[in-house]
Amino acid sequence: MTTALQLKDVAKSFGNTQIIRDVDLDIAHGELHAMIGPNGAGKSTLFNLISGKYHVSGGTISFYDSEITNKEPYEISRMGLGRSFQVTNIFPRMSVYENLRCGVLWSTGHRYSFWHLVNRQRDVNERTEEVLEMIGLTGRRDVPAGMLSYSDQRALEIGITIAGDPKMIMLDEPTAGMSHSETEQAVALIRKVSKGKTLVMVEHDMGVVFDLADKISVLVYGEIIASDAPQNIRNNAAVQEAYLGTEQH
Amino acid sequence: MNGMTKNSPIWIAAAVLFAILPFIFQSGFALNILSQMGVFIIFALAYNMLLGQGGMLSFGHAIYFGLAGYFTAHFITLMGEEALPYFPISLIPLFGGLAGLICGIVVGYVSTRRAGTTFAMISLGFGELVTASTLILIAFFNGEEGIQTDRWVGPEPFGINYGSDIQVYYLIAIWCLLCMIAMFFLTKTPFGRMSNAVRDNAERVQFIGYNTQRVRWLAFALSSFFAGAAGSLHVMNYEHVGFETVSVAQSGLVLFMAYIGGVGHFIGPVLGAILITILNSTLSDLTEAWFLYLGLIFVVIVLFSPGGLAGIVMMHEPIWKTSPRLLASLVVPYIYGIATTLVALCGLIGMIEMLYYRSTTFSADTSTSIYGVTVDTASVVPWLVFIVVTGVGVYLCRMSYPGMAHSWNAVINDIKQRMVS
Ligand SMILES: Nc1ncnc2c1ncn2[C@@H]1O[C@H](COP(=O)(O)OP(=O)(O)OP(=O)(O)O)[C@@H](O)[C@H]1O
Numbered sequence: 001m002t003t004a005l006q007l008k009d010v011a012k013s014f015g016n017t018q019i020i021r022d023v024d025l026d027i028a029h030g031e032l033h034a035m036i037g038p039n040g041a042g043k044s045t046l047f048n049l050i051s052g053k054y055h056v057s058g059g060t061i062s063f064y065d066s067e068i069t070n071k072e073p074y075e076i077s078r079m080g081l082g083r084s085f086q087v088t089n090i091f092p093r094m095s096v097y098e099n100l101r102c103g104v105l106w107s108t109g110h111r112y113s114f115w116h117l118v119n120r121q122r123d124v125n126e127r128t129e130e131v132l133e134m135i136g137l138t139g140r141r142d143v144p145a146g147m148l149s150y151s152d153q154r155a156l157e158i159g160i161t162i163a164g165d166p167k168m169i170m171l172d173e174p175t176a177g178m179s180h181s182e183t184e185q186a187v188a189l190i191r192k193v194s195k196g197k198t199l200v201m202v203e204h205d206m207g208v209v210f211d212l213a214d215k216i217s218v219l220v221y222g223e224i225i226a227s228d229a230p231q232n233i234r235n236n237a238a239v240q241e242a243y244l245g246t247e248q249h
Numbered sequence: 250m251n252g253m254t255k256n257s258p259i260w261i262a263a264a265v266l267f268a269i270l271p272f273i274f275q276s277g278f279a280l281n282i283l284s285q286m287g288v289f290i291i292f293a294l295a296y297n298m299l300l301g302q303g304g305m306l307s308f309g310h311a312i313y314f315g316l317a318g319y320f321t322a323h324f325i326t327l328m329g330e331e332a333l334p335y336f337p338i339s340l341i342p343l344f345g346g347l348a349g350l351i352c353g354i355v356v357g358y359v360s361t362r363r364a365g366t367t368f369a370m371i372s373l374g375f376g377e378l379v380t381a382s383t384l385i386l387i388a389f390f391n392g393e394e395g396i397q398t399d400r401w402v403g404p405e406p407f408g409i410n411y412g413s414d415i416q417v418y419y420l421i422a423i424w425c426l427l428c429m430i431a432m433f434f435l436t437k438t439p440f441g442r443m444s445n446a447v448r449d450n451a452e453r454v455q456f457i458g459y460n461t462q463r464v465r466w467l468a469f470a471l472s473s474f475f476a477g478a479a480g481s482l483h484v485m486n487y488e489h490v491g492f493e494t495v496s497v498a499q500s501g502l503v504l505f506m507a508y509i510g511g512v513g514h515f516i517g518p519v520l521g522a523i524l525i526t527i528l529n530s531t532l533s534d535l536t537e538a539w540f541l542y543l544g545l546i547f548v549v550i551v552l553f554s555p556g557g558l559a560g561i562v563m564m565h566e567p568i569w570k571t572s573p574r575l576l577a578s579l580v581v582p583y584i585y586g587i588a589t590t591l592v593a594l595c596g597l598i599g600m601i602e603m604l605y606y607r608s609t610t611f612s613a614d615t616s617t618s619i620y621g622v623t624v625d626t627a628s629v630v631p632w633l634v635f636i637v638v639t640g641v642g643v644y645l646c647r648m649s650y651p652g653m654a655h656s657w658n659a660v661i662n663d664i665k666q667r668m669v670s
């Protein structure tokens with residue numbers, strides 16, 4: 001089986017505080033992997049290390065057999081890793097359509113072109129429409145993204161992440177702050193967009209986690225204390241003590 | 250519909266307007282203003298590629314305008330002396346653009362590595378550096394005198410020799426139109442869209458495959474190209490280039506043009522360039538305090554209408570689209586508002602003029618002319634008159650402004666109602 005993502009002894013300190021401690025992690029191609037852990041455990045930090053936002057303090061990260069440790073975010077993105085953010089991170093002044101189109105442009109090879117009209121590029125238009133349809137915002141295509149409802153913004157966040165058709169998708173708390181029915185819709189969307197891809201997702205909602213994931217990693221104080229199939233995680237004593245026993249957030 | 254072809258009627262209208270303007274305004278003075286306008290429209294739009302489109306605030310963009318001007322002046326002079334092979338004068342903005350582009354690539358490599366405040370500081374540093382160089386590198390800049398050149402060189406195809414100002418006007422007008430179209434086109438390209446994206450959220454852009462520094466650098470270089478094209482036309486217009494063209498004051502002026510016109514709309518800098526060129530040429534003869542007024546206009550726009558003139562106009566677009574009658578209902582309150590503002594300004598300007606006269610003139614004669622009337626600044630009467638006029642104006646404004654706000658809100662509510670029903 002191909003390994004999509006591999007972390008070896010990854011560590012990260014901010015000043016004197018070590019936030020991530022010697023994390024080892026293997027995620028297979030096509031896996032739907034959930035990462036859980038209490039607040040402040042370092043889940044987002046781990047995402048930021050993998051996607052190149054932060055440099056590691058130690059260890060190596062490889063993505064489909066190429067080393068990506070400390071590469072720039074845009075280099076990692078071009079290799080086929082798309083990520084979303086815990087706090088919505090979109091282009092608020094642009095329309096929904098334009099937001100998605102920004103996500104499409106690099107992957108369709110248009111790069112920094114200043115000699116093509118963007119709306120004449122059929123590949124760009126088709127892919128943008130497709131993503132628009134997929135995230136269910138076709139009816140809101142010309143609305144400025146900043147004016148969307150929260151859950152629509154979260155859907156757009158996922159849309160931008162997958163627009164470039166990445167091999168691996170990393171979603172940081174895609175359902176946080178959503179109502180029950182919105183969460184259901186989001187789960188359906190995540191299922192749809194991750195078809196045939198590798199998914200890594202940080203999630204606090206255990207219902208979502210056990211529903212979606214093939215495999216779950218538990219991060220506590222910067223350490224992965226277990227990484228296993230859902231039923232084994234549920235029965236793992238250390239996990240129950242460290243995490244599942246406490247109230248959810 | 251396609252963004253470029255949709256706008257072709259506008260470009261055709263602009264071309265017709267450029268063509269007939271010299272027949273409407275026939276004096277040499279007016280023609281000169283028109284030529285200047287063309288140059289500054291290009292320059293202000295180029296500047297807005299940075300500020301409005303790319304979110305980069307530069308305090309030194311005149312160096313690409315001015316340096317291209319110096320290169321152009323030397324180039325034309327050397328061609329005249331036949332030290333250089335002939336290059337068609339009609340294509341001189343391409344040469345200026347290339348000079349600007351090269352300078353922009355070099356300086357931009359350093360300055361666009363950072364955005365925000367750091368970028369602004371670096372731009373100011375380079376602006377000062379080049380301004381200071383004009384007094385040091387005499388061989389190239391010729392100090393405060395600057396460089397004189399003669400645009401009448403080489404062959405004269407179809408009698409085009411740029412001997413007359415009208416020919417230069419048409420040269421500028423054609424290039425102005427071409428540059429406007431090119432810069433508009435750029436906003437519709439992948440580069441242009443990503444430039445906006447970097448402006449709005451640079452962090453996110455990195456995670457969708459784009460190197461934000463690269464985007465900013467490209468925007469900077471292309472903007473410098475157009476600034477350079479404007480600079481070479483400036484030299485064609487005056488047959489002279491001086492240190493003021495690279496100065497921080499010139500950079501400030503183009504910033505004012507773009508901002509007052511409105512950085513959020515493509516047309517904004519065009520409006521700003523037109524307005525400020527007219528004011529600059531007319532007011533600077535009438536009053537010494539012209540820069541003070543310009544500063545005041547700028548402050549008022551920054552505080553009360555950050556979208557600039559274009560922003561004010563575009564604010565009314567939804568109203569116009571809903572119903573022209575709704576727009577008409579705003580006319581009367583606006584007239585009241587504007588008229589009362591003018592009264593207050595009239596008094597204020599009177600006082601500023603008298604103050605300015607008293608603090609800058611050292612002759613025994615204390616009387617000066619304001620609004621065509623001779624007033625004695627040493628006497629208390631004109632002061633009282635202007636204070637009263639200002640007071641009355643402010644009082645009237647306090648009556649008319651709520652009326653404007655009220656009508657505006659009524660119109661907006663009306664539109665909301667229509668949207669709901
Ligand atoms: N840039 C930074 N500088 C300093 N400390 C940081 C930085 N980013 C994160 N931290 C710290 O690292 C720890 C882990 O933060 P992180 O955001 O990764 O947690 P998390 O597991 O995502 O939590 P949550 O569930 O609340 O999102 C926190 O204590 C946080 O304060």
Ligand SMILES: [Mg+2]
Pocket residue numbers: 043044045086172
């Ligand atoms: Mg987090």
